[in-house]
Amino acid sequence: MTPLGKNDALDRHALVMACWLAAALPAAILFDYGFGQGGAPYLFCGFAAVLTGFVAHVIVNAVYATGFSPRELGLGLIIYGAGLIAFVMTSLVSAPFAAHNFMPLSVGFIVTGAVVIFYLITRFGARQAFEGFDAIRDFRSGERDRSRSTGARE
Numbered sequence: 070m071t072p073l074g075k076n077d078a079l080d081r082h083a084l085v086m087a088c089w090l091a092a093a094l095p096a097a098i099l100f101d102y103g104f105g106q107g108g109a110p111y112l113f114c115g116f117a118a119v120l121t122g123f124v125a126h127v128i129v130n131a132v133y134a135t136g137f138s139p140r141e142l143g144l145g146l147i148i149y150g151a152g153l154i155a156f157v158m159t160s161l162v163s164a165p166f167a168a169h170n171f172m173p174l175s176v177g178f179i180v181t182g183a184v185v186i187f188y189l190i191t192r193f194g195a196r197q198a199f200e201g202f203d204a205i206r207d208f209r210s211g212e213r214d215r216s217r218s219t220g221a222r223e
Contacts, residue, residue, distance in 0.1 A: 073133060081133045085126055085141075092122025109173040116177035120184055127188060136192075145185075153178055 073081060096118035103111030130136055137145075156174050160167040 073135060077133065081129060081135065084129050088125035088129060089122045092118050092125065096122070103173070104170065108169065112170065112173040112177060116181060120181060123181075123184065123188075149178075149181070 096115045099107075099111045099115035099118060103109070103115055126137075126141075156178065160171055
């Protein structure tokens with residue numbers, strides 16, 4: 070993957086934002102209605118809209134021969150984690166919410182996580198997919214790495 074030029078990077082960013090905005094609005098409407106009167110079918114369709122945005126982002130990455138940027142990965146993990154924490158906390162606090170929404174939201178979060186993991190493993194392989202999230206390795210000092218490569222003691 071070669072780095073994109075300034076205009077190509079801007080075009081890619083605009084296209085990714087357009088794809089996510091086109092998927093996020095229907096997803097928000099479907100989730101809102103699903104939590105109210107709609108029930109499980111609308112919640113499943115909300116997760117399908119989110120997965121459609123993800124697939125559109127993957128297609129944009131394929132067209133521009135790029136991958137997800139570290140900021141995109143971080144934002145995705147934060148949104149997924151915040152949604153999962155909100156779901157668990159609300160299920161623990163509100164019995165009616167848990168009774169009506171636990172199964173569809175559990176299935177939706179599991180399927181969404183499985184789709185992302187499947188993409189990462191098929192695109193990069195298991196080892197490189199893990200290395201994309203291995204932040205601890207990035208904080209090693211250069212001198213420690215050199216001493217390990219030469220076999221010297223620290």
